[in-house]
Amino acid sequence: MTHLIGYISQIIGPVVDVYFDLKKSKELQLPALQDALSVTRDNGQKLILEVQQHIGEFTVRTVAMDTTDGLRRGTEVKALGQPISMPVGEQVKGRLMNVIGETIDELKPLDHSGAYPIHRPSPKFEDLTTNQEILSTGIKVIDLLQPYLKGGKIGLFGGAGVGKTVLIMELIN
Template sequence: MSNILQELETQIAELKTAVTKSNVGVVRQIGDGVAKVEGLSDVMLNEMIEFPGGLYGLALNLEETEVGCILLGEGLDIKEGDEVKTTGKLLQVPVGKELLGRVVNALGQPVDGKGEITAKENYPVEKIAPGIIPRKSVSQPLQTGIAAVDAMIPIGRGQRELIIGDRQTGKTTIAIDTIISQAKQNRAAEENNTKDFRPVYSIYVAIGQKRSSVARIISTLEAAGALEYTIIVVASASDSATNQFLSAYAGASMGEWFMDNGMDALIVFDDLSKHAVAYRQVSLVLRRPSGREAYPGDVFYLHSRLLERSARLNEKNGDGSLTALP
């Protein structure tokens, strides 16, 4: 009997308990890639919410009695009455040079069949743009390789320049030629050991395009030797509206890593019209009030907060730049 008591005392002494606090809610409605959840009183905007089966959602609508979440996956197994809980984390994507030469989705997961990406850092998808003080004026040119553009409307590192035109007029071609031009300049500088030259790394974000079109662009970049200096973020037409909406911000975060580390980067959004359509789709499913052509009222803020993340930072903040071609 004494041995049993001693063993119990030992086990009680070794027992380690910890109190964890979690905010738990219940799924009230699910469908069209969106879930309405009740009971999440402490949830933050854009916070990741854990659903059963390891699926995550993003809190996009904070209402008085419920939270509207967009699902980061299929969510076919989720049903009404399932318990969900907050994570206290914002959505993050892997960033760094490890992503160069790879094709990833809106969550930074590889889709090119070349194995896992072991990135050392992660950046939040939604990030506040640099303020006025950390910036400096655009002074260094970014050569597009197109003589007419470089002569008449030169682009600077850290600038935002809209490529606008009718359908099938070569907007994507201009962007791809610019990416290839950066790769050629990078390679020439490496071969000649040019010390003063700063390479430009590219991020190409394909939003709502056909997979065949994206595959053609990837093969073009590969043939030109530009893929090793480029990250490709793909949210094709067959992907969910959620992925298409998030892909632009994920690409911007990947570009910001280069800028924050004193390097120069170029990001191409192809194209933001489809991005606005994807956001309209998400907003309508979340039952947000719609305006002209059913676009929500904050559709302009959607793109202004994205493009303001492109900047030229001063020397105190690393002297990096992010150039955007939307």
């Protein structure tokens, strides 16, 4: 598979413009919106860019998924031909990942074979469950006085030093 090759033309903070010379390339069009691009820094680290806008016939405006320190104009960029994807399923429970789906918890890498694009459409309303079920937290006071619904949002308000973080950590574990 050949990748469309471009070159960095402008860097303004996390925003990177990439020029693709489609006249010299066999590709006929720019990378699609929300597609991922890959650039290798001078130190060998890879940086992922996400296409946000087409500017003219040959340039795309992207947002960097990490710092742009060390990037230079003229650096080669490869179009990956797909959007940024995140691994899904049982394997991701309890794992720490960065914004592009790479593990940062120093455990074994995740299998990306069942990954979903980060910009996929939300589920249809008919597919959502409407039954309400109580979340058993294991903390008797919360379960009795303020039960939470499964799948709902939980907010804790309180002054400094009253134990909000401790309570959230107990709910997570």
